[in-house]
Amino acid sequence: MDPAEVEFLAEKEPVTVIPNFSLDKVYLIGGDLGPFNPGLPVDVPVWLALNLKQRQRCRIVPPAWMDVEKLEELRDLERREEAFSPVPSPYYMELTKLLLNYASDNIPKADEIRTLVKDIWDTRIAKLRLSADSFISQMEAHAKLDNLTLMEINTVRVFLLDSLNCMYKLRSNLQPDICNCDFFFFISY
Amino acid sequence: MDTHSYLPVQPGVGMEESFLSLDDILLSHERLPIRTECVFPRLGFLERSNDTQDIPEGTKMELPLWLSKGLYEKKRRVLSVDLPKVYREGWRTVFNADPNVVDLHKMGPYYYGLGSQMLHFDSPENPEIGQTLLQTFIGRFRRTMDSSQNAYNEDTSALLERLDCLEKALFRSGQSGLNGFQSWEKGQASQLTASSLVLNYRKRKITDVQL
Amino acid sequence: MSDALSDDGSDINQDDSQEDTMTPAELIVKLEEAWLNEKFSPELLENKSEVVECVMEQLTHMEANLQRVKKGDAKAGIHRMEIDRIRFVLSSYLRSRLQKIEKFFPHVLEREKSREDGEASLLSPEEFAFAKEYYANTETYLKAVALKRMPPNLQTVDMLKAVPEPCLDSFVFLRVKERQENILVEPETDDQREYVVDLEEGSQHLMRYRTIAPLISSGAVQLI
Numbered sequence: 001m002d003p004a005e006v007e008f009l010a011e012k013e014p015v016t017v018i019p020n021f022s023l024d025k026v027y028l029i030g031g032d033l034g035p036f037n038p039g040l041p042v043d044v045p046v047w048l049a050l051n052l053k054q055r056q057r058c059r060i061v062p063p064a065w066m067d068v069e070k071l072e073e074l075r076d077l078e079r080r081e082e083a084f085s086p087v088p089s090p091y092y093m094e095l096t097k098l099l100l101n102y103a104s105d106n107i108p109k110a111d112e113i114r115t116l117v118k119d120i121w122d123t124r125i126a127k128l129r130l131s132a133d134s135f136i137s138q139m140e141a142h143a144k145l146d147n148l149t150l151m152e153i154n155t156v157r158v159f160l161l162d163s164l165n166c167m168y169k170l171r172s173n174l175q176p177d178i179c180n181c182d183f184f185f186f187i188s189y
Numbered sequence: 190m191d192t193h194s195y196l197p198v199q200p201g202v203g204m205e206e207s208f209l210s211l212d213d214i215l216l217s218h219e220r221l222p223i224r225t226e227c228v229f230p231r232l233g234f235l236e237r238s239n240d241t242q243d244i245p246e247g248t249k250m251e252l253p254l255w256l257s258k259g260l261y262e263k264k265r266r267v268l269s270v271d272l273p274k275v276y277r278e279g280w281r282t283v284f285n286a287d288p289n290v291v292d293l294h295k296m297g298p299y300y301y302g303l304g305s306q307m308l309h310f311d312s313p314e315n316p317e318i319g320q321t322l323l324q325t326f327i328g329r330f331r332r333t334m335d336s337s338q339n340a341y342n343e344d345t346s347a348l349l350e351r352l353d354c355l356e357k358a359l360f361r362s363g364q365s366g367l368n369g370f371q372s373w374e375k376g377q378a379s380q381l382t383a384s385s386l387v388l389n390y391r392k393r394k395i396t397d398v399q400l
Numbered sequence: 401m402s403d404a405l406s407d408d409g410s411d412i413n414q415d416d417s418q419e420d421t422m423t424p425a426e427l428i429v430k431l432e433e434a435w436l437n438e439k440f441s442p443e444l445l446e447n448k449s450e451v452v453e454c455v456m457e458q459l460t461h462m463e464a465n466l467q468r469v470k471k472g473d474a475k476a477g478i479h480r481m482e483i484d485r486i487r488f489v490l491s492s493y494l495r496s497r498l499q500k501i502e503k504f505f506p507h508v509l510e511r512e513k514s515r516e517d518g519e520a521s522l523l524s525p526e527e528f529a530f531a532k533e534y535y536a537n538t539e540t541y542l543k544a545v546a547l548k549r550m551p552p553n554l555q556t557v558d559m560l561k562a563v564p565e566p567c568l569d570s571f572v573f574l575r576v577k578e579r580q581e582n583i584l585v586e587p588e589t590d591d592q593r594e595y596v597v598d599l600e601e602g603s604q605h606l607m608r609y610r611t612i613a614p615l616i617s618s619g620a621v622q623l624i
Contacts, residue, residue, distance in 0.1 A: 001439060003373035008488070009432075026475050028482045029458050031425040047485065048478060097374065129338065133331045135606070139588040142597060143606040145573065150624055153573050155370045159337065159363035163330060164571045166301075166355060169203030170326055171588070173305050173319040201564065208562035 006151045010094035011047040016061040018042075019052065046095065050102045060103040065089060066096070068109050071116040078123045084147040093121055093151050121152075128152060132160050136167065202355065203305045212354060216299045216306070217255040221273065224249050226266040254306055263311055270310040275300065278314070281321045288328035293353035300353040301326065329356065337363030427454050428486060435493040437616055440573070440623035442609050443566035444500045444508055445616065447524045455490055459483055501531050504566055506559035509535060535559065568610045575604050578620040583611060 023036040033044055041061060044052075052058040065071070065088030077085045089095055096117040104110040128148070135143055145153070200212035207213045229244035236244050244250075252260075252268075260267045274280060275296045284291060293300045304322045308315050336348040337360040345364070349357055422430070434448045462483055469476045501508055501523075508531050512523060523531060539559070547555045580599040585607065587594050599605065604624065615621040 003369050005492075007373065008485075011485075021474075023474055026478055028479065029424045029462060029486060030428045030482060033478070047481065051477075051481065101376065129334060133334065136330045137327050139327075139592075141588045141592070141607065142585045145604040145606055146602075148604060151370070153624065155366050156363075157573070158366055159334065159359060161571055162362050163334075163359055165567060165569075166202050166359070167323070167326060168569055169201075169205070170301065170305065170319075170323045173203050173308055173322065174316065198564070205564075207564050208557070 001154050001157070003151065003154065006091075006154055007094045007098070009150065010091035010098065011050075012045050013089070013091055013095060014043045015046050015049045015063065015095075015099075016041050016043055017049045017052060017058040018061060019058045021057055046098060050098060053103050053106075060099060060106045062099060062103075062107045063089065063095065065092070066099070066107060066113055068112050068116065071113060071120070075116055075120050075123070078120050082127075084124060084127060084145075086147050087149055090149050091151070092117065092149065124148075124152060125155065128156060132156055135160075136163060139167070139171075200302065200355070200358075202301070204308060206306070212299075213302070216302045218253045219299060219303050220251040220253055221257050222249065222271040223252050223257055223268045224271065225268050254303070258306070258309055261310055270307075272307060272312065272314065272318075273303070276304055276307055276314075276318050276321075278317075281317060284321050284325045284328075288325040289332055291325075292351045293329075293356065294351055297353045299355075301355045326355075333359055334363060336360065338367050422454075424458055427451065427458070431455050431486070431489055431493065433619075433622055435489050435496075437623045438493055438496050438500075441613075441616065442568060442570040442572070443613075444497065444504065444522055446520060446522050447497070447527065449524045452490065452494070452524075455486065459486060459490075497527060498530065500566075501527060502534060504563065505531050505534050505538070506563050507565050510560060568608075568613070570609050571606055572609045572612070573604065573606055573624045574612060574621045575624050576601055576621050580615060580620055585611065 018039060018041050019036040020038050021036060022038055023034055025035045026033045033048070034042060036042055049058065049060055053060055065074075070088070074085065074088065096113065099107060100110050100114055107113065131143070134140075198207050198210040200210045200216070201207040206217065225244055225246055225248045228246050231242055232244050233239060233241045236248060236250060239245075239248075257268065257270055261270065280296075297303070301322055304318060308319060312318075333352065333356050336345075345360075349360060352360060430448070430451050434445075434451060438445055462479060466476055466479055466483075508522065512521060512528065512531075515521060521528070539557075542557060543555070547557065576599040579601045582596045583599055584594060584596055599621070612621055616623065
């Protein structure tokens with residue numbers, strides 16, 4: 001999957017905005033939005049929030065977890081624990097990038113938040129590689145991956161799945177009864 | 190987008206070969222040392238070292254994998270296949286000691302592919318060969334992964350040099366995962382660029398005008 | 401502000417909930433689930449023609465409404481953005497199916513041939529036509545560039561053997577939507593033993609596609 005497609009999914013997440021205009025309820029196919037009143041917070045999907053923000057029609061309220069103190073705690077926990085800690089949002093990386101790129105003026109201490117999220121990400125990716133290696137070397141058949149996000153899975157997906165496939169084929173070499181599809185006889189006489 | 194309209198056929202792994210895979214076609218041309226176990230009548234012209242009309246029984250020569258596989262039969266002995274040295278016990282000991290020190294490109298480049306294909310020829314050493322292939326793969330996995338994940342925007346030829354073809358393909362898929370993420374992070378994914386086709390077309394148009 | 405939009409919008413919601421218990425919002429969720437499952441499963445899944453048709457209907461309806469809206473309407477822009485997003489998912493879903501058909505065409509057609517009466521087809525009628533044409537074109541092409549120059553007894557290729565089958569032993573990532581008990585995990589090596597796991601709701605796993613394939617069509621797990 002392309003990272004842009006993961007971002008696309010993240011854009012469906014709700015975020016609170018404070019509009020500076022008024023508009024009746026909008027009946028979208030995917031559900032109702034609004035009504036919008038100046039100064040009154042309302043939840044909209046991120047894709048709409050960013051569009052309104054770019055047209056200077058709203059102010060974005062950062063999600064509660066997008067806060068230096070909370071993220072520092074999460075970072076320390078992530079570094080301390082061997083397992084993957086719970087993430088504040090299944091799309092924490094994508095939302096950080098989107099909101100900081102398009103609405104950094106609405107987010108206090110934006111630069112610190114960017115660094116903290118990146119630290120958390122790096123720690124988790126290092127863990128992910130460690131677990132991938134042990135999954136392969138122990139030849140496990142099943143792994144529980146709670147708390148991993150789609151974007152994290154996505155960075156190792158093709159590599160890990162292809163490797164597991166190769167390993168499976170090399171292992172089935174050891175069981176000689178499996179079909180001997182013969183290259184030479186693919187051409188029928 | 191990671192989608193391509195043209196899907197190249199991936200090489201088969203293990204005992205399988207993919208009929209339409211370019212890698213597997215190249216693999217099937219790897220030469221194997223063989224010994225003829227009967228007379229090959231009127232094929233002497235294939236063996237330049239002899240001037241005889243037939244290839245006599247007991248001749249040692251090299252044949253490509255596809256031909257050796259086609260002629261090999263368990264019941265009627267037409268030819269026997271020798272193990273290439275990288276699959277023999279001496280090398281197996283090296284691989285079992287530390288698979289990471291071996292330059293698999295030089296020893297292969299189809300170390301895993303050819304090794305699996307060797308299992309078609311009935312050899313008492315087959316179980317050990319299969320086991321060594323698997324353990325070598327597992328032993329080298331960490332290094333393949335780490336190099337593929339740390340090589341963003343770097344010259345990767347030195348890293349790639351010692352990998353077998355199969356590992357190289359994995360290296361590339363690891364790298365495309367990393368590159369995809371990093372260019373997304375930098376926001377390069379959202380920039381639209383003209384395809385090289387369009388650019389070339391424009392250039393050609395300008396030169397046409399100048400002429 | 402145009403009344404057409406708000407009125408028609410609520411109309412759609414009511415229409416659909418009467419006909420079918422699914423609301424348009426649920427329909428879009430279904431489409432997205434089908435999209436991700438199709439993207440990540442190693443084999444072609446059963447087609448979701450009803451979902452595709454219903455989504456198309458919603459899109460056409462909404463687009464027709466937008467035709468009637470005055471220029472510069474604030475709501476219209478929002479609707480258009482949503483339509484574009486749904487259209488993207490829809491085309492990506494259909495495209496990933498076409499890609500799999502191209503990759504596994506002889507096997508897809510073989511399965512269609514051996515299908516019993518009354519058993520649902522994997523392919524929509526359009527996809528079936530596409531697969532047949534792709535098969536014929538590939539055969540004609542192989543014949544034209546290579547096979548016709550071969551000795552007569554070597555001029556046919558068995559496509560079923562030449563094109564690799566989907567590998568059902570591939571691993572997949574999945575999230576559990578409905579709790580499952582006693583899923584058998586087969587051993588990977590001779591010295592391991594098989595064991596069973598319970599898949600808790602909301603948990604995520606990495607395991608073989610073959611083990612959980614039936615749970616995808618029943619909707620109990622979602623590939624991620």
